[in-house]
Amino acid sequence: MALLEKILSPADVKELTLEELSRLSAEIRELLVQVVSQNGGHLSSNLGVVDLTLALHRVFAAPLDKIIWDIGHQSYTHKIITGRREKIFSIRKKDGLLGFPDRAESEYDVLNTGHASTSLGFASGLAIARDRRGENFHIVAVIGDGALTGGVALEALNHIGQVKQRLIIILNDNKMSISPNVGGISRHLNYLVSGRPYIRMKEVIQNILKSIPGLGPTMYELAKKLEVLMRTMMVPGSLFDELGIKYIGPVNGHDFGEMFKEFQAAKKHDFPVLLHVVTRKGQGYVPASEDPSSFHSSAPFNIENGKFIGGCKSPSYSEIFGQTVRRLVERDRRLVALTAAMPEGTGLDAVQKEFPENFFDVGIAEQYMFDFAGGLALGGFKPVLGVYSTFMQRAVDQIIHDISLMHIPILVGLDRAGLVGGDGPTHQGLYDIALLNPIPNIVLMAPKDENELQHMVYSGSLLPKPVFIRYPKEPGRGVPLDKDLLEIPEGRAEVLRRGGHALILAVGPLVYRALEAAERLALHDKIETTVVNIRFIKPLDRELIFSLAAGINKIITVEDGTAMGGFASVIHKEFLQTVTNRHEFLTLAVGEGVMPLASREELLEHFGLNSDGIYRQVRAFVNKT
Known part of the structure; x- marks a missing residue:
């Protein structure tokens, strides 16, 4: 009997030995590959957090303790071990499990998530509410390094460090944005800084310096300043420490013993703690670990060779958008393509690969992206933005106040507009017309097919005003594509x-x-x-x-x-x-x-x-x- 079949709740995970946990991880990864190969879904991220998820449920007492998954696309293992294993093959299917946490599904799901960077704000609010009600449980927010680039997450960190309530932040670093700044030297220094031998040695040196007659206090203060300088330069946690959040890490997100030790230590603190856990996207399945971007949001695939199955011969609207922007950049190097952590999803990787100097990925920062585009436009460039309709909602203030009121000419491709299959209610693009239509000075278009889309992209690039083009997540109809790009007269049906x-x-x-x-x-x-x-x-x-x-x-x-x-x-x-x-x-x-x-x-x-x-x-x- 497979070990996974015995896991009916997190309580069963708490009874396993380290060897059994390793076996369970392997079984879960095998199941994840089987499920996503049939249904599609987020594979590489979920493979990366299997061990982390098991460790969290081993150390913490959910659902009393609240485990919040930022974005939530990486919550498949969480669903499997919280009583939903038998339904896992229904994930992302009609009337099945959502691919994101859902409060209606389970008491273990604290939030309905789907958008990035929201976990820290909710965790902070829950912590304040817990303390004022006199309750006693742990709150754990699991946020990826990509989501940490979102402004709302940084705003939350600033406030959390200010109010200093008891909560635990798990920074899941899967090599997307933070790791390039974390090299071998900084890891080693961080280990020394956070390790007990370092702390004991630091205390001994401090006492010796203080005891030197006359010069002791001066040398002690100088040593403190030197330590702060070195940590700021070399240690990745210094940012969080300066914000008032205790930094611990890096922690190996595939080493149960190390995670257990650090998680237990974090539980003892009565102030905010951030644990930097390093995981590997695609862990346990070679095609996903070698190409994590392709398996981030995956179509069904052949398990044996990792090749995607089926698909439509017609290019998608996203691909046509990206290819058309690439053609325009080739003609006019003043055009620059911008995206918020979605180069492949928006098709703008076509520009990124051929004209990297004309491409900017700003991270999960839609508000900043629109202001950045506005600055580029004021400086004489022609910004073209690719953003999902559901994520555009996060930047409505910038669109109104910073773009439309100043008549700043930008072109925006609203990908995944309208009804979106598979990802549930959080990823629908239903509100762009209602949000954008009342805004002055803008143009809002919608192509009937992929050929009309390429002409709209070209036409929009010629207009001296903000232009938005909405199109769905689906393949094109396979209509012939005109070789020449044509201008569609503004406002002509x-x-x-x-x-x-x-x-x-x-x-x-x-x-x-x-x-x-x-x-x-x-x-x-x-x-x-x-x-x-x-x-x-x-x-x-x-x-x-x-x-x-x-x-x-x-x-x-x-x-x-x-x-x-x-x-x-x-x-x-x-x-x-x-x-x-x-x-x-x-x-x-x-x-x-x-x-x-x-x-x-x-x-x-x-x-x-x-x-x-x-x-x-x-x-x-x-x-x-």
Whole structure:
């Protein structure tokens, strides 16, 4: 019987020997590879924290002790050993386990996470609440070195060091951003600084210096200043120490004995402690350890050779965005590409590889990225940003205050806009239209396919204002790509089909689903519809829309964003302000409520935004008396 089958809760982990823990780690890694090879998901990060997760649950008493996973994509092992092993093959599937912590799934999940850098703020608040209620338990925030670049995490560190409440921060350093600054000398010095022999020796030397008549106090103060200087220069923990947070480490994140010792020591402190734990992404599976970026958010793959399975022959919208930006950089070296820790995800690695001097990865720092882009634009460059729609939300203040009000010309690709499959509610791109449309001076576009996307990227690069282009996480339709990039006139929509019974205004790739529904309506129901590819959500092609609506009284809007404040709201407002109320409206969009876990196609079906759903709803709307 496999050891893993006996693990029903963290209590079972506490009973294992070191040898059994090593066996359990190997079994969990084998299971993780099997699961992600079938379902896709975050593999390399999860493989890296298997030992760390087991050590945490061995030393701490969850769920009484609160273990908070920053971002949460690395929580698969946590789920496996907290009673969800039998459901693990459902992860990221419809009605299955989320790929991130979920309070509705388990009492062991403290937060619903998905975005980076949030754990420290919650941990700090929980610690204050615990202390004021007179309770006694440990709070542990596990944050990666990449997430530590986020401004909200740094703000939290500053406050944690100020209020000095009891909590433990686990800095999971998996070689993404901090490790280049941690070399052999600094590791050795840090070991000496944090080790007991060093502390005892330091105390002896201090006493000797103080005892020297006359010069003792002066030499002691000089020695203290020299120590601080050396630590600041050489020891990675000096930053945290200066903030008022005790630094311990580096700790080997694959050595159970070392982790047990340091975790137990951290529990004894009544002030904030940061343990720097070094792990290896992809640990235990060679393809993932050799190429952790490709297996960070992985598609299904062949376990034997690590090659990804299937996939669409058509390039994704992300790839087209990146390739088009690369073409533009090749033409004009004033163009610079920016991303916030997502070069591969946004497709901008195409620029990074060929024109590294025209590429900036600012880390998980979306707010800073927009201000950085603004400075580049003011300095005569042409910034092109690639950011997921869900992460753009973090920089709305910068977009309003620092970009739009000054008419600063930047071009932004809003990747993963609309419904996003697999990653659950935290990664949906539903709110970009509602957030951006009220902002003055900006342009907001949505291409119907990959060919139109490349033309929009080119067109946006020519406009002297902030431009946003939203597109989904999915392969393109496989339409031919024009060799030459063409300029699309600003604010110009496109009529794709004409009919007198209803007017369908569709946004982005849902245009094709609307067209399929329109053809079916004509064929089976003798209902003729006009279908418009809206192209520009802002500025709206009001002239075209009102001219078409003059002879049609039933208007349908189709979008994969939130109905509240979305494109439909724009249309309703325009018609209420300018024409009589003889028109009837049907809004096809994403409603309010809990977002189910499903693929993009399943989500489109759920909200009635696939071609069949559009067909049925438009038919009922037109036939309504």
